[in-house]
Amino acid sequence: MRPDLSRFLQIHLACFDAMQTCAERGTSADRLLARTRRALRADLAVLGAARSHLCLPPPGPLGPLALDYVLEGSRMGTRLLARRWAETRDPAVARARNYFTAPSESGRWRTVCAALSAVPVDSAEAETLVHDTKRLFDLFHRAVKAIDAQATREAAPAP
DSSP states (O other), X not given: OHHHHHHHHHHHHHHHHHHHTTSOTTSHHHHHHHHHHHHHHHHHHHTTOOOOOOOOOOOOSOOHHHHHHHHHHHHHHHHHHHHXXXXXXXXXXXXXXXXXXXXXXXXXXXXXXXXXXXXXXXXXXXXXXXXXXXXXXXXXXXXXHHHHHHHHHHHSOOO
């Protein structure tokens, strides 16, 4: 589980680093990204996993609701994954608890869902929201490909 967890944390750190540049200062997204990035770095240090040198280009300007949707959805997914993490027998993985035990802001997911529900379906705002969300999901896709390519290079025998 340790290599898979390290990979997962590295992918998220690379994406959240890029997303931090898009978050408006002082917003919930900005605060959540800062806390989450600290937790990810701490857990990678516990695992002895070198921080990936992966630096993804920021996705560019994003609507704050798209950013909130991806971040809060990620926190919900993390709560589900935390159940599996809690079952580990690997002491290092058990000590890498910062990301999985980070508290969520109470009611944020409901707030995001309410804001999403208020967006008229056939509006330009909805089109932008979908476009921005797809760009964020693409960021994660690019991170997976880049981390995997880096691992392949590092595993290759020296010439």
